Amino acid sequence: MAANTAKAYKDTYQIIQMMCNLSDSVPVKWRRWLWEKALDTATDLIALIVYAYDEKNLQTKLAYIDKCLTKFTVLNTYLRLSNENAIIPTQKFVNISELMADISQQLGAWRKGTADRLTRGV
Numbered sequence: 001m002a003a004n005t006a007k008a009y010k011d012t013y014q015i016i017q018m019m020c021n022l023s024d025s026v027p028v029k030w031r032r033w034l035w036e037k038a039l040d041t042a043t044d045l046i047a048l049i050v051y052a053y054d055e056k057n058l059q060t061k062l063a064y065i066d067k068c069l070t071k072f073t074v075l076n077t078y079l080r081l082s083n084e085n086a087i088i089p090t091q092k093f094v095n096i097s098e099l100m101a102d103i104s105q106q107l108g109a110w111r112k113g114t115a116d117r118l119t120r121g122v
Contacts, residue, residue: 008106009049011099016042018096022088030087038078045071052110058118065111072107076100 019039026035048071052064079100083093 008103008110009046009053011103011106012042012046012049015096015099015103016046018092018099022092026082026087030082030085034078034081034085035087038075038082041071041075041078045075058114062111062114062118065107065114069107069111072100072103076104 055061
């Protein structure tokens, strides 16, 4: 994997691990409708990163990256809801948020680079 892609993958993997470690402490009333959706979304994001990386057609790659960005936005919303409803400890949310900010920059740079290559016909 390219450096940005590998870092986005590793950071997303790390978020999933952090979320799994928090799962037992998530109150039951939030577990099914919010926390499980957040975990599912994070694991879907991993798959989309891999699909985008493996794709050779730039147009299709760009479509996968756009799906990554959409899935990322949904995950970010779920995590914000989790924080605002005190489902996860504040310090854990801060740690996850730092990784989320890194992933956002990585995906944005990857999208821009791919779009530029597509425009130039490289």
